[in-house]
Amino acid sequence: MDFEYLFQLLCGGLVKGSIYALIALGYTMVYGIIQLINFAHGEVYMIGAFVALIISGVATLSGYSGLSVLIVAAVVAAIYAAAYGFTLEKIAYRPLRGAPRLSPLISAIGASIFLMNYVQLAQTPDFLPFPELVPEFEFMEPLLQYVSSVDMVILVMTALTMVALTVLIKYTKIGKAMRATQQDQVMARLVGINVDRVISATFVIGSVLAAIGGVLIASRTGQINSAIGFMAGIKAFTAAVLGGIGNIPGAVLGGLVLGVAETLGAGYISSAYEDVFAFGLLVLILILRPAGLLGKAVKQKV
Template identity: 90%
Template structure:
């Protein structure tokens, strides 16, 4: 066995899985609190990438380049995506919170289609070249064969983001309110928690994570279009289900497992079957462990 090639594939899988995990966290946080699959989440990822593309293009024309452009583009994309997440929750989901379960699901799919076509009409359905913003770091020369500078930035940003999210959920006031709302919304209201504000904050945080993922993956692939959110959202949803929907550590684990499985399958068999490996793994996990890798079977109250 070529262990050097295997290590290269594993590095690529971890990078890809980190992006899936970032987006999957948005799915799992929203589902954990209101049991809703936000199918427009992938489009928020796509919008974040497009906002970063526009900001980066403007700054490049004015003479700026490098990491400073990436940082500013990411900040603007995060703010823009947060506003979209808040608006989506306010308009598409909150009015249907007490409606039959199918109604918010249809609303989520409708919001996804609307956002995809909105960006397609406002921009173009064609692929656009995303500017190269991350230059090679000299100190990474020894590992440049396995990981590019962009890959290292992705891993670093993902690690910092996930650590910050863990701290927020476990130790901050809003994080405690999220956990209380997840357990019982009625009791959370009785102890003075503003449940509507908590749910809005959850959508905002999930949208921020999706935007960060959009900027990072666009920097890595070097191109974007209005349809990138569909497959990214589908893969991230798969990662969330793999890990155990509603479970934050599970979303991270599911993203990493999915990314590594895809990369190994593409490297040793064929890249044409990359999606087959991803969804085949999902079917296998659901057969062997329906609640996901870290999920727990929930007893229904009757």
């Protein structure tokens, strides 16, 4: 058994998994509050990556480069993703509150298809190269055979984002309102919480996280196209379900588990079937333990 190879795979899996976790958080937060699978969440991630690509492309061609460009691009991408997430909720989901369960889901699928094709028409269906903006850090020298500088940035960024999110949800006013709304929407409304605003805020926060994930993954893979949101979205959803949908630590755990499982499967069995492992895991978890790793089984109220 080659431990070095295994360790490499594990590191790669963790990097990948932390991106899944970032996107999965958006799914889980939205689901926790309005019980909707925001199918278009993957497209928001893709749009984040595209905005970052455009900003950094313009910057690179104007002669700027380096980590600062990446940061600016990420900030703009986050703003735009937030704007898209916010608008998406207003148009595609808000008019459907209280509609039969399938309606918002179909609407979400429609929105997803729309956004994917919108970007494809506005930009290009082809893969675009994403500029390399992360320099090779010197202190990374001894670790380079396991993790690249980009991977390091991803892990650090993800960790920072998670901490920020935790603080936001635990200690801020909006975070408390979100938790209250998640537990009981009617009650939250009664005690004076503006539920509409909470829902909007949830979409905005989820979208920002997705955009950060989008920028990070784009700088790792070095290329993006308008279709990346679809697969990433499903994978992240898998991660969210794996951890127990509606459960925030669960989404992170689910993302990491999925990333590692997928990378190990690809590394030891066959990389062509990488996506099959993810889907297989999703199907298994839903059949065997639909509440997820950290979720609690809830009885449906009659």
